[in-house]
Amino acid sequence: MDTSRFRVRPGEQVNLRRYSPVDTSPLKNKRKAAGRLDRGIERLAVLQEKLYAQNRWAVLLIFQAMDAAGKDSAIKHVMSGLNPQGTQVYSFKRPSDEELDHDYLWRTNKALPERGRIGIFNRSYYEEVLVVRVHPDVLNRQKLPAPLVTKYLWRDRYDDITRNGTLVRKFFLHVSKEEQRRRFLERLDDPSKHWKFAAADLDERDRWDEYGRAYEQALTRTSTRHAPWYIVPADHKWFTRLVIAELVIQALESLDLAVPAATRPQLDALAEARKRLGSEP
Ligand code: ATP
Numbered sequence: 001m002d003t004s005r006f007r008v009r010p011g012e013q014v015n016l017r018r019y020s021p022v023d024t025s026p027l028k029n030k031r032k033a034a035g036r037l038d039r040g041i042e043r044l045a046v047l048q049e050k051l052y053a054q055n056r057w058a059v060l061l062i063f064q065a066m067d068a069a070g071k072d073s074a075i076k077h078v079m080s081g082l083n084p085q086g087t088q089v090y091s092f093k094r095p096s097d098e099e100l101d102h103d104y105l106w107r108t109n110k111a112l113p114e115r116g117r118i119g120i121f122n123r124s125y126y127e128e129v130l131v132v133r134v135h136p137d138v139l140n141r142q143k144l145p146a147p148l149v150t151k152y153l154w155r156d157r158y159d160d161i162t163r164n165g166t167l168v169r170k171f172f173l174h175v176s177k178e179e180q181r182r183r184f185l186e187r188l189d190d191p192s193k194h195w196k197f198a199a200a201d202l203d204e205r206d207r208w209d210e211y212g213r214a215y216e217q218a219l220t221r222t223s224t225r226h227a228p229w230y231i232v233p234a235d236h237k238w239f240t241r242l243v244i245a246e247l248v249i250q251a252l253e254s255l256d257l258a259v260p261a262a263t264r265p266q267l268d269a270l271a272e273a274r275k276r277l278g279s280e281p
């Protein structure tokens, strides 16, 4: 699949209305996607094994979205074939008192993946230019020294966020307001989904347009060549998963991963070991 249409180009002025949440091209329905996703997941497992064995690169996948866009299920499906030992998933909720007493990158820095691992952030430091922007009182709770709270605060944060060291891919799951409504109603109608519903989600829904603007600016300002944002259509979950799987595969393939070849002394040691095992009574 040509995934370039989802990528936010550096310098592009993002307008979310130009990205369709219902796009599934070139696929017409879920049936065709299933086999492809299965093959993608197998491919991911092979790549992950190499990443782990090579132990040089760390990979960070960041997921951001409005409620009910399907972050959790995308993470669950796409990562289902991976070896849990090589992955680390963190969900970032409202910061604790301890976290608020540190600078805002502290909690996410601690959670960055180690070499050889795939780290997944379900929400991330990007909340700092999203929810914090939409709700000024959240910023007040951050206890920032007054001289730092200037009109440059957001610009400075965008700059902090783009300076990073790991292979980073960022996914904005783009769900439509209508589809969110449908999914909320489903949560209300289905007792097995009640736990997913929070009344506060409706307050955030009321701020849909403000979030849209905050997302557009964040996507515009922080998509770089090395840490690009992808705007992934999210009204059809089967398509969301497929796109993410393909994008993660492409990212891993760009790393030129290989299981490290044994050195001469290691090969000698292996030959010795084979001899010892062979000569056991
Ligand atoms: P789901 O609703 O699908 O279970 P979720 O990611 O929405 O998953 P919640 O516990 O509902 O999880 O929401 C987490 C909340 O924490 C969000 O409203 C988010 O905006 C908020 N949050 C995350 N990071 C920050 C932050 N740095 N400052 C303030 N609020 C934050």
Ligand code: MG
Pocket (backbone or CB within 6 Å): 067, 198, 201
């Ligand atoms: Mg939520």
